[in-house]
Amino acid sequence: MACIVMKFGGSSVADLEKLRHVAGMIAAVKSRGFDVAVVVSAMGKTTDKLVSMAREISDNPPRREMDMLLSTGERITMALLSMALNAKGLAAVSLTGSQAGIITNDRHTDAQVIEVRPFRVQDELARGKVVIVGGFQGVSYKRDITTLGRGGSDTTAVALAAALDAERCEIYSDVDGVYSTDPALVDEARHLPELSYPVMQEMSTSGAKVLNAHAVQFAKQKQIAVYARSTFGTGRQTVIRRFSPGALLGVVAVVSQRRVALVRIEARDALATFKQAAAVLEKEQVPIKEVNAIEARQGRSGSKVSFVVAGSDVYGWEKIRSGLEERFGDAIAFEEGLAAVSLIGEGLMRNNTTLLRTLALLERNGIRIAGVATTSFRISILVAEERLEDTVKLCHRRWISG
């Protein structure tokens, strides 16, 4: 039987009344003859509350224990949603990440899904049950509970959809899809009804909150169509699927990320220095966003390493910075208080026009450019954080709504 995976974010299950509404939506899909697997987040602000308790207990709680703590949030939701479905007369069963076969590495608080072994999910679906899986969590090969980091429930949903060979994956949240930029920043933000996998992936990596980049990667691998919808909305949606010939070329979105830091290290051996710095970051599980330049002029003094770290990805940035300062002393410099603004679209770098015109536009408006990085789907520009809003507005007007 065709299977649909439905994922509900924290605001969609924030209280018991909303949980009942969600149970009704699930029942409607089930009654149309689909097998239904559901992935849920923690209710409303539950995760924030648990995090603040942990912070009150310890400045630096062990990551494994953070995962033990935070994974309880989704378990509360899934048990209550299962009860709500059973109360409607619909057989349902809740499964933990571990029970659902979400196998991860042991990178606690930011684990990667390595494999999904959905045998138990399949068994329960075959018995006609709605299966509710706790999002955001998995189990490591060491049999410890792990969590998948920010937006991890999306990853659970899409990875599960891929493993179940689902017809599609529906991601329900409090917004009705993906916009050309953050509507809270720019009034002219446009709703995007359709996006390709790589464009959505670049948007997520660069700061768009609607869908996790890792989730999009799973969808791409197995060509699962992902529908981003509002739980309480009118029916507008964004479909993320294989690139269609009619898709737009050029800039389709302007996304941004706050709390970005540019780290520069003066070094005799740039490559060795970079490795040392990366080791410090790796120990604390900090992803490096961009390595702007490794001027590996080996043996010559005066060479430089620089890279970009996004503070919002980082757990305990203060501690990491002191670790780096201790290691490199005067040779290291931090430029903090930056933001990254990224233009996203197919074929952006086929020629240099978009990049050059954007740089000229920002210069004309007195916006200092601290750095630039590009891929074939993205042009990212580092600016001072207080100029983020201006930069986003200028770029959006120039390339999308202008």
Place this chain on the structure above:
Amino acid sequence: MACIVMKFGGSSVADLEKLRHVAGMIAAVKSRGFDVAVVVSAMGKTTDKLVSMAREISDNPPRREMDMLLSTGERITMALLSMALNAKGLAAVSLTGSQAGIITNDRHTDAQVIEVRPFRVQDELARGKVVIVGGFQGVSYKRDITTLGRGGSDTTAVALAAALDAERCEIYSDVDGVYSTDPALVDEARHLPELSYPVMQEMSTSGAKVLNAHAVQFAKQKQIAVYARSTFGTGRQTVIRRFSPGALLGVVAVVSQRRVALVRIEARDALATFKQAAAVLEKEQVPIKEVNAIEARQGRSGSKVSFVVAGSDVYGWEKIRSGLEERFGDAIAFEEGLAAVSLIGEGLMRNNTTLLRTLALLERNGIRIAGVATTSFRISILVAEERLEDTVKLCHRRWISG
């Protein structure tokens, strides 16, 4: 190395400050050179809050989902306590019931511990870590999360102590041990410094709240000494261990249980009828406390079956009663609103003196006796619930404080 198991109840870990106090107590024991395994309950009223959410969602939530929901409470405590210990520089690791090898049957919401396989606990202790285990929870052979029912964290603690061959098991709560009766009911209640396993077991079965009867059974099997202490108290305690020659004979305690129902069924074939009734109760996992009489005069009309059910043990009594009424119609009668008052002690029934004098005492005071049951450690008397307090006071004054 000698191992001590410490168990902390909900009131001992009700907030973060208390958690820190408990962390200090653990550190003190650890510093004396013991291996320490800790068992924790959910913080304060967490379990009650989760239960009331479930009740709001459903009149009759599936037991499996109740277990999924309720087991999160202990997981929050154990993760936070592990963080508090790590913050003190003490290596600690939290383990779920499943990770700690607490294997149960699949009788959800009231599961029995079948086996403890504490390999991971032993490994972590051998690494010098304090191991913190979530109480009240286990895992069934079907790999589902189960909970152990009322007072289940005691069972976790003692079963773990037995499996680890611990030197002793310390149960910390908000009272400093076991009393001769409920101090809230009777001012003259006496603190009991020492009790044998069977006396404690009868007390727990008959309504004493300090320690779970199942836990005492585990302690008895492996001869683990159990210390009941107050977390914030002065050092008074009750030790439960093998019967010592100096232990008191006669009535040592008067305990009581509210919401008791006496069920009577008129039947032609009393034994077959009892089996049918027991099947209805078994389906809903209701334990039968006493089968008062099976007057199995087979083939003769007018024979009777009667048994006692304690409402406080029962999950959804209204539903069970209608099930029985549906099955037996006019032949069944319920006497509700009863209480059981039990005198506990070694050798109580060596002769009939204690029983006869107690019955005479109650009759003199106008207390109607709805039923009597005895074992060699216990005399239980059913009275109207509104006479419970009088009955307890009269018995306590006559046999203990008089």
